Amino acid sequence: MMERFRTWHEILMERLSDPEDVIGYLEVSLEEYLDDGDKAFFLKGIKNVIEAQGGILSVSEHAGIDPRFLSDIVNNESMPPFHILSSIFTSFGAEAPINLPPTNIMSDTGARRALGTSGKTVSEQVIEKNFAEKENFTERQLQNKKYWTGLCEHLERRNSCLQRPTVNTSHYRDLQIGIKGFSLRARQTIKHKEISAALVMRGANAIGRFYALRVQEEDIEKDFGDKLEWWARAKSEKRVAFRNQEADPTDEKDWHNQHEWLVDTLEKLYAVFHPRLEKLMMRV
Structure with a gap:
């Protein structure tokens, strides 16, 4: 068979x-x-x-x-x-x-009918939900928030040139670099016990810019000092990433080392890519 x-x-x-x-x-x-x-x-x-x-x-x-x-x-x-x-x-x-x-x-009547027992409008429930969410994060969401707060504090202590990301409960944070359509991303993944830093490209021209950089792959990786992952599968964004697969984001005792690695890697990505991005955008 x-x-x-x-x-x-x-x-x-x-x-x-x-x-x-x-x-x-x-x-x-x-x-x-x-x-x-x-x-x-x-x-x-x-x-x-x-x-x-x-x-x-x-x-x-x-x-x-x-x-x-x-x-x-x-x-x-x-x-x-x-x-x-x-x-x-x-x-x-x-x-x-x-x-x-x-x-x-929905109309208020439709909202009450759909929501059933409360008898409150969608607007009223949204307001209540926004207040409730501040107090009702899951354990994992609270951990994410604490993790990114620690990263921001690490950036401050290092007096890093990088912009501080906003803190929320997601598993990744984007840092703006002053060039439209590009950002840096810090990411932590519990399932695979890894953290990563990446250059992210978005917008209608992302695919063209990705391959304009890809032709410089050898020089870029030489300047960076290691092999990078060139990821172009997503329709809405392209990424060039570097991963640390020996980091457990749930191990709070190791967060200092993880934040140090993230800041080091993000700053290296910035140093390698930012001058190239400025030249690339001048040709657009």
Whole structure:
């Protein structure tokens, strides 16, 4: 009997059964939606997460929302209200959407009917939720926030030239470098016990700029002092990254060493890429 090969959907469901992989999947889906406005593709991503994480009832309980909102996503491909998307994202530890195009806005009556027992409007519940979220972070979200606070403090102690990132509960933080479409990224991944630093390129010209740098790969890696990972698979962003695969972000005693490594690596990336980016942008 011939061996049966698994479908891509089966592989995806296996990957998305891990909450750590859900974070990156949701955030990339959101980034691509903000980039190209493809609502169907974005909702398909959320549907995949719902399926992999046990279905509508399981995810609605996990996110603390009415299952009818998720049912509309799965069955009717309806874009949910902003606060529902925010609840889904934050319940898995992903960075909540903050700049979505307008979605279907329900009337107060419709909101009360959908939300059932509270009798409060969507606006009232969003306000209450924003206050509640300040006090109801998951343990992992609190750890992320503490981790990035420590990185900012390390940047201050080092008097680094790098911009301090905002602190939130995501597993990565972007640092602006003063050139539109480019940023540096610090990332920590619990599942794989690793941290990484990367140059990130976004926007309509990201792919062209990525390959304009890629042709300089040998010189860039010589200046950097090590091999880099050139990652162009995502539709909305391209990255050049360097990873430390011997760092456990849950080990708070090792955070000083991890922050030191991140700052060192981010500063090296800045020193290597910033002059090249300035020349690249002058030719645009």
